[in-house]
Amino acid sequence: RHNDSNLLSLGARFLSKELALRAVDLWLRTSFDGGRHERRLKKIKDMEEQA
Known part of the structure; x- marks a missing residue:
């Protein structure tokens, strides 16, 4: 959910x-749920793309 x-x-x-x-x-x-949780997922995605 989060x-x-x-x-x-x-x-x-x-x-x-x-x-x-x-x-x-x-x-x-x-x-x-999206919303405020999307910011955290974007951080993870950005780190994955840099690896």
């Missing part, structure tokens, strides 16, 4: 299959 991520990491030892599936479903349905 960082427009395309990676989700879940701990198999700590989550049941049902809870993991709920977390994935929520993650997939959550859209990027």
